């Protein structure tokens with residue numbers, strides 16, 4: 001099944017996966033910004049958000065925007081009984097997007113905390129992986145460990161010759177100051193990944209998932225984070241520009 005997906009003529013949709021073993025680092029917030037950013041910026045494109053988190057943070061918040069271009073999936077079949085991702089089902093879902101009629105197709109995957117790379121073969125099906133982290137020691141430690149797990153997964157022989165691994169980009173989030181960002185950069189200096197632009201702490205983000213009839217909270221966040229969202233969506237649309245694995249930390 002996995003190998004067959006590479007053989008068809010329609011290209012795979014441009015796919016981004018937000019992931020980190022750590023919770024509370026901004027995966028769902030950034031998946032929300034990415035999904036709405038892509039849908040607003042590319043009016044000729046379809047956007048599908050696949051929310052793998054049983055807590056359904058991003059999908060609950062985004063389902064009110066669903067229309068013929070924008071769809072949200074969150075169901076219990078996406079995870080196995082022991083909590084690991086149902087790789088086959090996720091790959092099928094991404095693959096099924098080939099059949100839709102839109103000129104451009106985007107898939108955004110939001111993952112729960114605690115996922116283990118070695119049980120996540122579906123990670124091979126994306127163009128880029130975005131890995132948010134805060135600057136706290138605990139988050140940096142967990143992120144480094146998670147990156148080591150990803151490198152181990154992507155160097156596995158059985159897949160390496162069939163799929164190009166995605167570009168890995170760490171996204172500094174909840175950052176307080178430029179000094180803090182530099183601290184993170186130092187801490188990750190030896191990692192063979194890309195380092196994204198910092199997203200600073202802003203109280204408006206705390207209200208990102210609040211449901212409101214007029215969506216005022218989303219509008220405020222979007223106005224405030226406009227340059228960042230533009231940059232974030234370009235990462236996906238221009239993903240072919242990212243050489244797959246930098247030799248050392250490469251700041252974007």
Ligand SMILES: Nc1ncnc2c1ncn2[C@@H]1O[C@H](COP(=O)(O)OP(=O)(O)O)[C@@H](O)[C@H]1O
Pocket residue numbers: 022023024025026027028029030057113173174175199200201202203204205206207208209
């Ligand atoms: N840049 C930010 N500034 C302020 N709060 C943020 C920011 N990014 C995320 N948050 C808040 O932090 C909490 C965790 O974010 P969330 O996206 O749910 O993380 P995850 O999906 O990784 O568990 C949420 O309450 C969210 O609103």
Ligand SMILES: [Mg+2]
Pocket residue numbers: 027028029053057058111112
């Ligand atoms: Mg989340």
